[in-house]
Amino acid sequence: xxxxxxxxxxxxxxxxxxxxxxxxxxxxxxxxxxxxxxxxxxxxxxxxxxxxxxxxxxxxxxxxxxxxxxxxxxxxxxxxxxxxxxxxxxxxxxxxxxxxxxxxxxxxxxxxxxxxxxxxxxxxxxxxxxxxxxxxxxxxxxxxxxxxxxxxxxxxxxxxxxxxxxxxxxxxxxxxxxxxxxxxxxxxxxxxxxxxxxxxxxxxxxxxxxxxxxxxxxxxxxxxxxxxxxxxxxxxxxxxxxxxxxxxxxxxxxxxxxxxxxxxxxxxxxxxxxxxxxxxxxxxxxxxxxxxxxxxxxxxxxxxxxxxxxxxxxxxxxxxxxxxxxxxxxxxxxxxxxxx
Amino acid sequence: xxxxxxxxxxxxxxxxxxxxxxxxxxxxxxxxxxxxxxxxxxxxxxxxxxxxxxxxxxxxxxxxxxxxxxxxxxxxxxxxxxxxxxxxxxxxxxxxxxxxxxxxxxxxxxxxxxxxxxxxxxxxxxxxxxxxxxxxxxxxxxxxxxxxxxxxxxxxxxxxxxxxxxxxxxxxxxxxxxxxxxxxxxxxxxxxxxxxxxxxxxxxxxxxxxxxxxxxxxxxxxxxxxxxxxxxxxxxxxxxxxxxxxxxxxxxxxxxxxxxxxxxxxxxxxxxxxxxxxxxxxxxxxxxxxxxxxxxxxxxxxxxxxxxxxxxxxxxxxxxxxxxxxxxxxxxxxxxxxxx
Numbered sequence: 001x002x003x004x005x006x007x008x009x010x011x012x013x014x015x016x017x018x019x020x021x022x023x024x025x026x027x028x029x030x031x032x033x034x035x036x037x038x039x040x041x042x043x044x045x046x047x048x049x050x051x052x053x054x055x056x057x058x059x060x061x062x063x064x065x066x067x068x069x070x071x072x073x074x075x076x077x078x079x080x081x082x083x084x085x086x087x088x089x090x091x092x093x094x095x096x097x098x099x100x101x102x103x104x105x106x107x108x109x110x111x112x113x114x115x116x117x118x119x120x121x122x123x124x125x126x127x128x129x130x131x132x133x134x135x136x137x138x139x140x141x142x143x144x145x146x147x148x149x150x151x152x153x154x155x156x157x158x159x160x161x162x163x164x165x166x167x168x169x170x171x172x173x174x175x176x177x178x179x180x181x182x183x184x185x186x187x188x189x190x191x192x193x194x195x196x197x198x199x200x201x202x203x204x205x206x207x208x209x210x211x212x213x214x215x216x217x218x219x220x221x222x223x224x225x226x227x228x229x230x231x232x233x234x235x236x237x238x239x240x241x242x243x244x245x246x247x248x249x250x251x252x253x254x255x256x257x258x259x260x261x262x263x264x265x266x267x268x269x270x271x272x273x274x275x276x277x278x279x280x281x282x283x284x285x286x287x288x289x290x291x292x293x294x295x296x297x298x299x300x301x302x303x304x305x306x307x308x309x310x311x312x313x314x315x316x317x318x319x320x321x322x323x324x325x326x327x328x329x330x331x332x333x334x335x336x337x338x339x340x
Numbered sequence: 341x342x343x344x345x346x347x348x349x350x351x352x353x354x355x356x357x358x359x360x361x362x363x364x365x366x367x368x369x370x371x372x373x374x375x376x377x378x379x380x381x382x383x384x385x386x387x388x389x390x391x392x393x394x395x396x397x398x399x400x401x402x403x404x405x406x407x408x409x410x411x412x413x414x415x416x417x418x419x420x421x422x423x424x425x426x427x428x429x430x431x432x433x434x435x436x437x438x439x440x441x442x443x444x445x446x447x448x449x450x451x452x453x454x455x456x457x458x459x460x461x462x463x464x465x466x467x468x469x470x471x472x473x474x475x476x477x478x479x480x481x482x483x484x485x486x487x488x489x490x491x492x493x494x495x496x497x498x499x500x501x502x503x504x505x506x507x508x509x510x511x512x513x514x515x516x517x518x519x520x521x522x523x524x525x526x527x528x529x530x531x532x533x534x535x536x537x538x539x540x541x542x543x544x545x546x547x548x549x550x551x552x553x554x555x556x557x558x559x560x561x562x563x564x565x566x567x568x569x570x571x572x573x574x575x576x577x578x579x580x581x582x583x584x585x586x587x588x589x590x591x592x593x594x595x596x597x598x599x600x601x602x603x604x605x606x607x608x609x610x611x612x613x614x615x616x617x618x619x620x621x622x623x624x625x626x627x628x629x630x631x632x633x634x635x636x637x638x639x640x641x642x643x644x645x646x647x648x649x650x651x652x653x654x655x656x657x658x659x660x661x662x663x664x665x666x667x668x669x670x671x672x673x674x675x676x677x678x679x680x
Binding site for chain 2: 053060061221224228237243244245246249261262263264265266267268269270271272273274275276277278279280281284
């Protein structure tokens with residue numbers, strides 16, 4: 001085990017796409033847990049698109065990371081030392097302890113997970129925040145019913161994979177949208193979606209018409225931009241648009257209503273078709289439901305109905321580069337860093 | 341009583357703003373009720389913005405009026421002859437019997453109303469479809485809570501009047517938006533809204549900032565266009581946008597997602613602020629709730645908490661001109677035609 005801590009700090013706020021120089025990698029002493037704290041060593045760090053928002057000081061739903069502070073993020077790891085009741089060295093825990101090897105955490109911010117149930121890294125993906133996001137968003141907003149058509153953007157990504165497979169379990173026709181033929185093949189052949197369209201294609205609208213002959217009832221929105229523009233007019237009466245994210249504009253319009261944000265769809269069809277367009281953030285209501293979610297997801301995994309793909313990057317020092325690749329769509333599957 | 345029927349037909353589909361020549365006024369014999377039907381004489385005809393949609397053959401939630409057919413509309417009147425059980429001459433009834441003096445109606449399409457409870461014309465306004473629209477939209481989507489700020493567009497109109505007053509009853513700060521100082525004065529002085537802004541003003545955004553110091557929690561959307569563009573960025577976290585109509589574009593973009601519809605807001609804030617944007621049509625779920633709505637509204641009227649203003653046009657032959665004025669915002673209050 002390394003005897004120093006390794007931390008990745010936010011050095012400056014990016015303009016547009018983040019650059020490696022926006023981060024700073026430092027070695028520091030391993031911290032000592034105070035009374036009531038647990039010292040945790042991260043094994044996996046989750047990299048997720050929302051982190052781009054935390055790098056900016058535009059008004060958002062969560063406070064930005066301060067300059068010079070450790071980047072925020074979910075991690076899965078193990079307890080090294082404990083001065084808190086209920087936690088002992090060797091316990092496997094999930095928590096938001098940031099882009100760093102070691103950290104001292106208060107136990108109310110930790111979930112104990114059983115590493116026998118599934119590989120530890122899945123607690124950051126299919127069994128973690130991204131899976132919970134898909135589950136909560138479909139349960140609360142999308143509400144897909146058997147026979148309906150669900151379209152999922154960023155379909156091979158951490159959230160999209162799960163959202164589409166839940167749609168299949170619910171009896172929907174599920175059509176993914178992903179970047180490139182390799183991802184599309186994975187989405188149909190491995191995840192079992194009914195079709196997957198390449199958003200690089202210049203005839204996405206026509207492809208949607210062919211793939212969704214009965215229109216679209218639920219749209220899982222992860223991307224915004226031209227994909228949203230193609231899907232929106234194809235929503236059926238009483239269609240639901242689950243607004244999970246709009247990664248296509250995270251680097252062009254950090255405050256999305258700031259001057260310069262590209263316009264969106266005319267909302268006339270919202271009245272005429274009785275559409276519901278609703279955004280959510282998993283942390284608002286998701287975590288108290290985590291145990292129920294995890295139970296259901298583990299059941300689906302055991303039954304072979306829920307698959308996943310991870311893109312594992314070795315070494316914490318490579319996290320900035322991997323995160324930039326995530327914003328560019330270069331990852332393939334749930335992006336995690338194996339912390340050395 | 342006139343001895344002929346008077347009917348207003350749709351002669352041709354308007355391009356943009358309807359013109360008087362798009363209608364045809366005909367005199368025909370008074371129809372004879374078939375077995376199971378009721379002959380009704382209209383006393384009041386309701387004119388409402390949705391009728392613009394029925395004149396167009398663009399895809400919509402309801403079938404268009406056919407060329408040469410009687411224009412559709414809600415009317416309040418009395419039974420002249422009955423061949424249906426439960427209805428007798430002299431009964432006062434509310435129903436969708438169109439722009440005509442006499443019609444034969446099946447009883448399942450009629451509501452009996454008690455003319456002692458309120459003036460008959462109110463069954464087309466505060467106690468009719470517009471009032472029900474306000475009530476259903478706030479109950480199902482807007483859900484205004486005490487202390488929240490509700491902004492109502494077309495505030496002096498048939499639906500807006502009621503929506504804002506329900507907001508006051510619920511304990512909200514209510515800010516109207518209406519066209520011109522006369523309507524604005526009515527909205528604050530007669531209806532009791534906290535403020536009313538003139539949408540003709542060129543600094544509507546700045547006026548909204550002053551009138552809504554705590555932001556906007558619920559937006560009752562009746563108009564679209566620049567008013568929507570000014571309100572949308574001011575919605576608070578967890579804000580709701582009740583999409584009732586977008587009259588500003590009914591004549592420029594009949595099929596609102598057709599090429600040429602003006603763009604709408606970038607939807608990034610929907611995620612970040614967890615907004616809900618939802619459209620509804622009162623006829624989907626409203627009428628089974630009409631008795632409960634009417635009971636509550638009559639109570640509020642008796643308590644002096646619900647006021648209304650009507651704009652009564654004399655004579656069915658004047659309906660086309662009055663309807664065109666409605667689309668141009670020339671009416672002041674709920675527009676009804678007193679059928680001669």
